[in-house]
Amino acid sequence: MEGGPTHFYDEIEPFCRWRRTENIDILELHLPSGLKKEHLKIHINNNGILTITGTCPVDQTESMRFKKETKVAKNCRINEIRAKFSKGVLYVTMPRTSPIATGPSVALKGVISQTLDPKADDNMTNVAKCASEFHNKFGSLKQRLCRKTVVEGVAALVVVAAALVGVVKAYQYCMASPV
Known part of the structure; x- marks a missing residue:
């Protein structure tokens, strides 16, 4: 046979x-020795799929290669994704935007402006603050839930639903109690 070696x-x-925090996701890829920065390629497509590939020659006839694909979070600031290769570890840093606070606090604000009794206004303001604080914590919890397995997610969702029912019952109790 003619030609070069296989x-x-x-x-x-x-x-x-x-590694995830509230504002940033960091993907650490621990790569084998011999792999250098020049051997790596990082690409993100229009569907939000981050692809990291690498090929490194081992000898004249053999090379090692890998391909890692992952979906980037919807709230990731794609233009700010950065990669750093240090001591055999590739760090891909993906900053995220902050979640927008909406929900129960917005709905309650409309109710507050419709009340006529000043004492009822104070009660509603306290309920609105409580609901707003709950919503902020719920939003953070919701972000963390997205990273869990289905079973963990369902269990956590049940806990959140129970907490939400508790907030609604507390609101109803405040509204029903005499002023």
């Missing part, structure tokens, strides 16, 4: 770890 590729699956 080239083989060893497909690897690098260790991958997510």
Whole structure:
């Protein structure tokens, strides 16, 4: 047979770890020794899929390669995604926008402006503050729930639903109590 030697590729699956905070996601990709910055390619497509590939020669006839794909969060600021390669670890930093606070506090504000009794206004203001605080904590919890498994998510959702029922019951109690 004529031609050059056959080239083989060893497909690897690098260790991958997510670190998440309220405003940023960091993907850590632990890559094998020998892989250099020049061997890496990072691309994000229009559907929000981040693709990281790498190919590194081992010898004349063999190379190792990998491909990692992950969906970027919907609230990720795509233009601000950054990557850093240091000591065999690729860090991909994905900043997120803050969630917009909407929900129960907005609905209650309309009710507050319609009340006529000043004492009822105070009660409604307290309820609105409570609902607003609950909503802010619920939004943070909702973000963390998106990262959990289905079973953990369902269990947490049941807890959140119970808390929401508690807030509604407290509101009803405040409204029913004599002033």
